[in-house]
Amino acid sequence: MFEGPVQDLIEALRRLPGIGQKSAQRLAFHLLKAPADEARALAESILAAKERVAICRECFNVAEGERCRYCLDARRDPALVCVVEEPADIIAVERTQEFRGRYHVLGGHISPIDGVGPDDLRIRELLARVERGELKEVIVATNPTVEGEATAIYLANLLKPLGARVTRIASGIPVGGDLEYADEVTLGRALEGRREI
């Protein structure tokens, strides 16, 4: 145990995902040794990101205003939407350069063990987009895990009665993996080979 501001810093760092006690201490002492401007620059970039970055009203991606860059891009097909679990998955899909539609970020997957049900995700909002008649095809690109698959089936059961074409990315990505870690060639092929659920 350290005291005062050092301990506060270690505890704040420990609350970050993937940071344990040891890493938090290492980061804290690294920051303490760093020049003052470096520490200030880091603190300022965190604050600036917090102040300037919002959540897109349309698709729930991170955005610098009310809408994200994909929702603002008029060249993108508004009738085609790719549903992902997290904003980081959008980056993975974009890397493939195979997709020219819009997105919808669910904010996770259904997982009863963790107490996450359909109401805890942005599913109602996706339903509303489909009901407004904007979307012709919904590509479900949740992770190829048990939870991602169950979420995809749940969405298909919900969306198909509304007349939307619901497709799932092909199982080219090894099951159990994260979209985020799939290479762009594999993910591109999975997008291209998508099939109706």
Next chain:
Amino acid sequence: MRLEALELVSFRFWESLRVAFPRERTALVGPNGCGKTSILEAAWYVASLSSHRSSSDSALLRRGAASAVVRADISQAGRRERVEVEIVARGRARARRGGASVPRRRDVLGALRAQVFSPERVEIVRGDPAARRRFADELLVQLHPRYHAVSRDYERALRQRTALLRDAAGASRPPAGLEAWDEALVSAGSELLAGRADVARRLAPRAAEAWAAAGGQGELAVAYEPNVPVPAGRAGAAEWAEAMRRRLGERRGDELARGASLVGPHRDEVAITMDGMVARTHSSFGEGWLIAVALVLGAAAAIAEAFADEPVLLLDDPFTPLDPARRERLAGALPAGAQAIVTAADPGEIPETFGGGTLLVREGEVLGA
């Protein structure tokens, strides 16, 4: 297939050990607690990515170590391959095959095909159905490595679906998302049902042969008793999926009332009988031991037939409770051409007919190689 050498780092009691197996038959001889069992356990870990003695990987780590490594040099049809598997208590463990790291640790499955016997394996005969299901699934993975992921997915879907039903127990309406979890359960469950049916079909005649060869009296039978009605004909996963969906429909009310998953391969039985009597309740300890050995040898024969190549036999202390005549017969029942590594506390237990070389295992070292 031959296990040429094995290297253990921070595995169980061993800080660092390299042991070569230049002969087809090897006996590891040493007092109890000297670490000879962990050598076989490490080899089985490379073959199955699991231990037959412990369900948690952290139990495999040497005290104070954050990770362990097992390296195996394997040869098959003149080709030599090195497999390296890392074991960690938490976080992502790595693996290498032929010098290159593989994207997933399970990509090393199939590099070493093996079967393992140990005194704990008597549980397959005399223990809960879970022990028999595990044995069938282990054989399934040896035959088709992709089942490693299938059974993990099934466990995961089952846990999720059970949590959903438990939280909604007694409610009048099914909880939101139940159909999605039904499908997740059916998707992995139907594969597991089809796989186990296939495994039982392959195992049954070969276990009976091994039993007779090892000098067992009476008729040993292995029969799959799945939890869902068996589809007609040679059913594949699609037919099993239909059968499972139908059964889920029938049991929906019970599942909702009890808040539990009542349908699926987690409730299967693989029945083992001796002259029609259930071996679980009707076999003595000695009979149970010999039946377990026969099941392991039968499984090895099923693997040998599927790949036209004998798997490596890892036999921990197989001879101890047997009389000298039985020991002779058991050694004689080991398939010719198969590599066998056995352990014994007393070298006198190992019958002449076993042949091969002896390695002495003492605290911290292996001598006589």
